[in-house]
Amino acid sequence: MPYQWTTEDSTNAPQLRLWPHRSLPRRGFAAMILLAFVLGTVPLYGLIGTVFLWGLLPFILAMVGALWWGLERSYRDAEILETLTLRPDDMLELRHVPAKGEAQSWECNVYWTRVEMHVQGGPVPFYLTLAGNGRLVEIGSFLSEDERKALHGELADFIRSHRK
Incomplete structure (x- = not known):
């Protein structure tokens, strides 16, 4: 309780x-960010060495950053x-x-x-x-x-x- x-x-x-x-301890927070980053970059592995990698990478990083910001905001509000x-x-x-x-x-x-x-x-x-x-x-x-x-x-x- x-x-x-x-x-x-x-x-x-x-x-x-x-x-x-x-419901999400700090250790789970770190694991969630790492998992989002790893799973977000999986589609990029086939694009290594092409110009398309640089077109998609900012969106993947923005997604991880938004997840980080949202979870941090949740911690601060609580x-x-x-x-x-x-x-x-x-x-x-x-x-x-x-x-x-x-x-x-x-x-x-x-x-x-x-x-x-x-x-x-x-x-x-x-x-x-x-x-x-x-x-x-x-x-x-x-x-x-x-x-x-x-x-x-x-x-x-x-x-x-x-x-x-």
């Missing part, structure tokens, strides 16, 4: 870290991190760091926090939100439907167990 429960080192506070799932931390003063802090733009944060006393699952009506099915302190904030919108369902149960248990 692309989320993990840990404890913050300095304060020993429980922390939930969420990130988007990556550099999202959400962190939910329970501080020692019983305040929950949700920090959302997007790929572009400024980080956003929300905090609420754990006693007043509610975990809500919106089966319909949200931007995604089974939309997961935290409510409290007069605000409703989304959490894990980049997770899959099954991951949001599992996270809902874990979050509800976590908040229930830390209420005093």
Whole structure:
């Protein structure tokens, strides 16, 4: 699952870290670029020594370059991190760091926090939100439907167990 429960080192506070799932690791990225280059140049082997090689080569290189750019863009767009931390003063802090733009944060006393699952009506099915302190904030919108369902149960248990 692309989320993990840990404890913050300095304060020993429980922390939930969420990130988007990556279906293609960096090693697979390199293999994909190499495969595209090799398969793209196969038609050129019969043209070695002719002027047609130089006519087709730029298009093959442009295809490999476009694939490289598209995959890199996908990696940059998925550099999202959400962190939910329970501080020692019983305040929950949700920090959302997007790929572009400024980080956003929300905090609420754990006693007043509610975990809500919106089966319909949200931007995604089974939309997961935290409510409290007069605000409703989304959490894990980049997770899959099954991951949001599992996270809902874990979050509800976590908040229930830390209420005093």
